[in-house]
Amino acid sequence: MKNGSKALKSGVWYTIGTFVVKASSFITTPIFTRLLSVQDVGKFANYSSWLSILMIITTLDLYSALNVARFDFKDDLDSFIASNLLQGSFITVVFFGLIYLGKSTFLRVSSLTDFELLLMFLYCLFCPSLQMYQMKCRIEYKYKISVFLSVLSVLSSTFLSLVLVIILKNRYFGRYVGYMIPYIILNFGIYIFLLKKANSISIKKYWKYAFVIAFPMMWHTLAGNVLTTSDRVMIKSYCGSDAVGLYSIPYSYASMVQILWISMNSAWTPWALERIDEGDYKSVKSATILYTLFFGVIIFVFLLVSPEVLYIMGGKTYISAIGVIPPIMVSYVFNFAYAFYANVEVYYKKQNYIAICTGIAAVVNILLNALLIPRYGYTVAAYTTLVGYIVLLLMHFLCCYFLKKIHLVNNKFIFSFLIAYLGIMLLVQFLYKHVIARYFLIAIILVGSLMGIYIFRREIKQAIKTRSIVPITNRKRGII
Structure with a gap:
């Protein structure tokens, strides 16, 4: 028990330290x-x-x-x-x-x-x-x-x-x-x-x-x-330092999503692997829906406030690069989704599959960059990154399929969610030109989130206390 308490305290402080280090760059x-x-x-x-x-x-x-x-x-x-x-x-x-x-x-x-x-x-x-x-x-x-x-x-x-x-x-x-x-x-x-x-x-x-x-x-x-x-x-090689500068600042903001995912995944992965070990696949699939929707709502808000954050980070000079943010953030949504399949590979000790999949995705990304950046400029690199992460997800899907473990993942929901998010990527770029509509949508999401927190307040409190998502998923099943 003493070691468990030390491990928990160590994990909390390590997370805080990591956040301070990552956030300092952003600030x-x-x-x-x-x-x-x-x-x-x-x-x-x-x-x-x-x-x-x-x-x-x-x-x-x-x-x-x-x-x-x-x-x-x-x-x-x-x-x-x-x-x-x-x-x-x-x-x-x-x-x-x-x-x-x-x-x-x-x-x-x-x-x-x-x-x-x-x-x-x-x-x-x-x-x-x-x-x-x-x-x-x-x-x-x-x-x-x-x-x-x-x-x-x-x-x-x-x-x-x-x-x-x-x-x-x-x-x-x-x-x-x-x-x-x-x-x-x-x-x-x-x-x-x-x-x-x-x-x-x-x-x-x-x-x-x-x-x-x-x-x-x-x-x-x-x-x-x-x-x-x-x-x-x-981009530096084909377009010069100015283009890298314009690209790197919105990319820096978009990559904050990765920090959020790492923090959330560190809590999700141990719980999910324990359920898989117990053969409780139903709980994992059910929790996947709530977990994914929660992540998706947060990223949607990140996308909606991008113009204001980019202005704070870089001023008017960098606003022209706002188009970089949606495809990069959606890339991290696909990165979030691929982890569901990678966790299965880790459980069955197939880590070599992870290296192969990542390598193939990296090669695809480099080839697309070499082909498209000289022709279309630095902005297209955001979309080649998105394609790279889509390839990464599909490769892991195929690995789980050939391992005959594809049933462990809620595939129908995950792919429906990802297709919807590709639509959201196009929607937010339209909303960047319509400020009032964008602010109205932000207000709706915030009010809806506060209502959700209030409705699930007891379950959320119990989940934090027990460090388990079960209380929330049980309530969810009860109201459907």
Whole structure:
């Protein structure tokens, strides 16, 4: 019971820390968009996209092996972490060594400078130390340290970026240098700390173990990252930094939906998998309807208030890119839906299917970007992203079908909901031109939501108390 309480408290604080980190980027966006030119915003978006891709490739996401190693090496986890850090450093040096051999070609393709590449190398070299240490803190329920490090890193990075952008003539230089330096310094300190804590370093024992676990899942992580970042990289290549800047700000707002989904899914997945394990498929299908409609209503409100939020984030300059938001947000609705099928694959230990599906969707997205961006401009990248997520959903549907587990998912409702949302995507773009009608619809949704909360107030209170959706679904079945 004591460990359960610690786990709950740790989970709550970890969620808060993650939200603070993610939200800080969203909150400071209006400041940076008014200090930086559209071109500088685009250049930083391009820089961030390449950093996220290289971070996965040059480290192989070895820190993910800690989730399993915590059981197999629980008596000497510090030595595993230190050995894993050195392995990651070795791989990073090798990869960046290869990049530097073809540096001129890479810099031309990525539109980066020598100094930008150097900072990326230092970041990738030391950043896994923070990831591993925070994971170790979560394993030991030391949530205060984990949250403190998350908040410290993002606040120091944001503060230094703001100071340098204000005082330096080259504001883009101040933006990326201010972002990178605090992370590099903090991660370097943790890197040395973790090496000193190790009792021993074992290359043979730990390196192969970590590589075998992390390498397959790295491809899933990489493909997922490519699916979400390739559009900005390719817009930079075909249309220039200004176009990336115009695209990245509405994309940043739309991606807030992903943060919401991650938070909701962390609560949904354990409950759904428990029901599947018990053979209670009926409860999962019934709850899927309520869960999906709840998510759908929230996204609809996000879509309706997009013009006002985009104006706050970027001012009049970025209003012309409002058309990017609906297809990107609807992409995340399809991402939400694919998780119902992915959870079934995880339960039946078919994680390799997830990597394959994500990889295929990423390839489709890249090919469409290469074909359509030069012809139609940066806005079409939002629609190619949507197509990529539609492909991802269909691939997972087919996987469950061939696994003969398709009956575990409420397919008829999910696909009806998604088709309706494609219609909503077109509707909101029409409503952006009719402010009064849009505000009237927002008011109706808010009043309806408040009435729903009032009607289900006892069930909602019981669901929060028991951390289960059952009380709400039971009431739902009773009123139909």
